[in-house]
Amino acid sequence: MVKYQYIISKKGDILFSIAVGAGAYFMYERDNPRPEGKGLLELINRRRINLIQEREALRQERLEKLQQREDKA
Known part of the structure; x- marks a missing residue:
């Protein structure tokens, strides 16, 4: 059986990915504002x-x- 490797932890990886995605979205919107x-x-x-x-x-x-x-x- 394969043991999964996590960057931070099982739940920490989820929170980390959400934080990175939200940060990327807001940086994109700041640099390229919508009409x-x-x-x-x-x-x-x-x-x-x-x-x-x-x-x-x-x-x-x-x-x-x-x-x-x-x-x-």
Whole structure:
């Protein structure tokens, strides 16, 4: 059986890789900023709002179908 070798430790390697990735992302964004309104937080917020609107539209459709069924009965 192969014993795995870790750089730091089993959990330490995970934390180290997340820290290095986050640091690289923020350094890249600092050197190459996105256009106004296209930043990560704006994109995440816009996606969240779109998901909420889609969910509410589906909910409204279900309510209308349910009301139509009740009207027929």
